[in-house]
Amino acid sequence: xxxxxxxxxxFGGPMMSVNEAVGLITTRVNAIxxxxxxxxxxxxGRVLARDIAxxxxxxxxxxxxxxGYAVRNADLPxxxxxxxxxxxxxxxxxxxLVPIKAGHTARIFTGAPMPPDAETVFMxxxxxxxxxxxxxxxxxxxxxxNVRPAGEDIPQGHIALxxxxxxxxxHVALAAAFGLVRLDVVRRIRVAVFSTGDELAxxxxxRAASQLFDSNRFMLMTMLRRLGCDVSDLGILRDERTxxxxxxxxxxxxxxxxxxTGGVSTGEEDHVKAAVESIGSLVLWRMAIKPGxxxxxxxxxxxxxxxxxxxxxxxxxxxxxxxxPTVLALAGSLPAPLLPIPVRAAFTxxxxxxxxxxxxxxxxxxxxxxxxxxxxxxxxxxxxxxxVDTDGLIELDEEVTRVEPGQSVGFLSYADLL
Numbered sequence: 366x367x368x369x370x371x372x373x374x375x376f377g378g379p380m381m382s383v384n385e386a387v388g389l390i391t392t393r394v395n396a397i398x399x400x401x402x403x404x405x406x407x408x409x410g411r412v413l414a415r416d417i418a419x420x421x422x423x424x425x426x427x428x429x430x431x432x433g434y435a436v437r438n439a440d441l442p443x444x445x446x447x448x449x450x451x452x453x454x455x456x457x458x459x460x461x462l463v464p465i466k467a468g469h470t471a472r473i474f475t476g477a478p479m480p481p482d483a484e485t486v487f488m489x490x491x492x493x494x495x496x497x498x499x500x501x502x503x504x505x506x507x508x509x510x511n512v513r514p515a516g517e518d519i520p521q522g523h524i525a526l527x528x529x530x531x532x533x534x535x536h537v538a539l540a541a542a543f544g545l546v547r548l549d550v551v552r553r554i555r556v557a558v559f560s561t562g563d564e565l566a567x568x569x570x571x572r573a574a575s576q577l578f579d580s581n582r583f584m585l586m587t588m589l590r591r592l593g594c595d596v597s598d599l600g601i602l603r604d605e606r607t608x609x610x611x612x613x614x615x616x617x618x619x620x621x622x623x624x625x626t627g628g629v630s631t632g633e634e635d636h637v638k639a640a641v642e643s644i645g646s647l648v649l650w651r652m653a654i655k656p657g658x659x660x661x662x663x664x665x666x667x668x669x670x671x672x673x674x675x676x677x678x679x680x681x682x683x684x685x686x687x688x689x690p691t692v693l694a695l696a697g698s699l700p701a702p703l704l705p706i707p708v709r710a711a712f713t714x715x716x717x718x719x720x721x722x723x724x725x726x727x728x729x730x731x732x733x734x735x736x737x738x739x740x741x742x743x744x745x746x747x748x749x750x751x752x753v754d755t756d757g758l759i760e761l762d763e764e765v766t767r768v769e770p771g772q773s774v775g776f777l778s779y780a781d782l783l
Contacts, residue, residue, distance in 0.1 A: 448657025
């Protein structure tokens with residue numbers, strides 16, 4: 366389990382910026398060192414635990430990049446066509462042990478090994494056959510054309526995948542191309558998740574007239590699983606300080622991270638702060654972010670805790686910018702910054718300086734081919750429909766105070782946040 370000191374997140378400033386919060390997390394969270402070995406087919410989304418050096422060159426042998434005819438460079442036509450008789454046929458997966466005779470050519474197919482002494486391939490559509498069945502080659506082809514040398518992609522011994530890489534399908538494909546069947550990965554981060562609040566009922570259970578079905582917990586657990594976490598669902602803990610404290614203490618020693626939603630503000634019925642302080646330490650972040658200002662970070666028996674806001678949009682946004690980098694840091698993942706893409710605003714918006722804001726928006730293609738962002742028509746951090754009916758978030762940095770139609774703004778797709 367992650368073991369942190371009680372003051373490792375101590376922060377003496379007033380309101381913490383998003384960058385300060387992420388920097389605090391990623392530099393002070395201890396990465397998990399435990400690893401496990403998984404089959405290649407199960408490696409997607411996992412964090413690689415060891416560097417992988419190429420055990421063989423890619424491609425492992427020199428081969429043809431096209432269907433065509435292989436020739437020796439010495440037989441390339443110079444300024445006029447040249448007709449060469451055929452000398453063999455080489456298919457993909459076949460052997461090419463016999464050199465081509467001087468002044469001859471061989472039929473060859475894509476991926477087939479180049480015969481000894483042959484260095485260039487003419488594409489089949491660029492040649493013709495004469496009445497004698499000879500292959501007529503046009504002049505002007507550069508030596509070495511249409512040939513993939515051994516090691517052209519990756520030389521043997523090159524570090525092809527780095528420890529800390531969060532594996533994607535293309536990384537799995539590369540490992541498979543090396544002939545690997547199992548990979549050493551960091552074990553899954555163990556996260557305990559619960560919601561707080563007497564106003565919540567779990568789906569499938571009876572709901573009082575004054576209660577809401579708990580949606581945040583299921584959203585957060587799904588997002589965690591997309592990050593490759595092993596998630597423990599602790600359900601809903603009621604608004605009672607001792608009950609909260611006992612629940613937190615029970616899971617602290619067996620999990621790498623505790624994630625809560627709700628109860629982290631400063632109201633009389635927000636008990637998470639007091640519960641954590643009674644059994645550990647808590648630095649209550651007043652993050653300069655909208656939606657999502659009430660975010661808490663604490664330590665319970667060496668295990669980090671993050672308390673997210675209760676409003677679903679605020680919970681979603683702060684997960685993306687606080688929990689996501691925490692999980693990746695715990696897994697020892699290489700930095701994966703979120704990079705907004707520039708789009709054209711189709712809305713007017715005002716905001717305060719010194720605070721980063723995220724505006725829910727949909728994208729459309731304009732007549733001139735540009736991408737245009739359309740703001741969701743309603744405000745409110747409790748509107749789940751605003752996450753369902755949009756494509757992502759417009760990121761407005763701290764110094765921005767106003768957005769006008771036609772202005773370039775940064776857009777983060779929901780796909781990039783998960």
